[in-house]
Amino acid sequence: MCKIKKAELKDIAGIMESYNKEIKEGVATFDTKEKTFEEMKKWFGEHGPKNPIMTAEINNELVGWASLSKYDDKKAYSDTAEISLYVKKELQNKGIGKRLMKRILDEGKRAGLHTVIARITNGNQISVKLHKKFGFEYVGIYREVGKKFGKTLDVHLMQKIFRN
Numbered sequence: 001m002c003k004i005k006k007a008e009l010k011d012i013a014g015i016m017e018s019y020n021k022e023i024k025e026g027v028a029t030f031d032t033k034e035k036t037f038e039e040m041k042k043w044f045g046e047h048g049p050k051n052p053i054m055t056a057e058i059n060n061e062l063v064g065w066a067s068l069s070k071y072d073d074k075k076a077y078s079d080t081a082e083i084s085l086y087v088k089k090e091l092q093n094k095g096i097g098k099r100l101m102k103r104i105l106d107e108g109k110r111a112g113l114h115t116v117i118a119r120i121t122n123g124n125q126i127s128v129k130l131h132k133k134f135g136f137e138y139v140g141i142y143r144e145v146g147k148k149f150g151k152t153l154d155v156h157l158m159q160k161i162f163r164n
Contacts, residue, residue, distance in 0.1 A: 002096055004103045007053035007065065009044065014062030015055070016040040018086050027121045027153060028086065030146040046070065050111040051081055054104050056096050063088050064096050066104040071117055079114040085127075092126060101134050109162045116162075121146070122154040136160045 007015065020034040035043075047053050047067060056064035064087035071080040083104065087097045108116060118136055120127045136158040146153045 001058070002063070002099060003057045004054055004099050005057070006107075007044070007047075007055045007067075009041075011053075011055050011062060011065070012037065012040050012044055015044075015053070015065050018062070018065065018088065022086060027146075027148050027151075028124060028127070030121075030148060030153075032148065050078075050108075050113060052104065052107040052111070054100055054107065056087065056100050058091075063091050064100055066100040068104055068108045068113065068116065079112065080117060081108060081113050081115075082117045082119065085130075097126075097130050098133070101130060105134060105160070114162055116160045118158040118160075120156045120158060122156060128156065128158070131158045131160075134160065 016035055016037060019029065019040070022028050023031045023034050044053065047069065051068050051070055053065060053067040055062055064085070066083065066085040068081035068083055071077045071082050085097060085100055085104070087100070105116065116136075118127075118131050120131070137160070138156065139159045140157045142155040142157065144152045145155055
């Protein structure tokens with residue numbers, strides 16, 4: 001059974017492992033240098049009630065995580081966050097992403113966020129489909145903004161506005 005919970009300091013190593021795997025093998029992040037434990041600890045510390053991190057565990061093993069990170073340091077953006085969501089590739093399409101997405105969005109809405117932004121690399125249809133399922137709308141595209149593995153990549157922008 002998959003358990004969704006708020007992330008704790010002890011989860012940093014598992015989050016870092018999955019994120020670094022994506023840095024090395026995927027294009028869901030445009031980071032190109034693996035993160036250290038200290039960097040991830042700092043990232044973790046930048047999150048709080050308005051910017052939560054949730055994890056998914058099966059048999060006490062971290063199999064996915066989601067975060068709502070500060071969108072920008074400017075005060076005017078204080079009610080906007082950017083979502084990140086990762087599920088181990090071999091466990092995708094098994095409902096874990098849906099459960100993480102629901103919980104992280106519920107937490108963000110409860111904390112007073114107004115808008116959540118998603119940046120999705122071109123070709124990641126699984127992510128686009130998941131975001132649409134949760135009310136994200138397509139708002140645009142950044143063309144050829146990232147380069148990874150010798151390819152120049154587009155990024156699609158999606159947005160969810162919490163309505164009362």
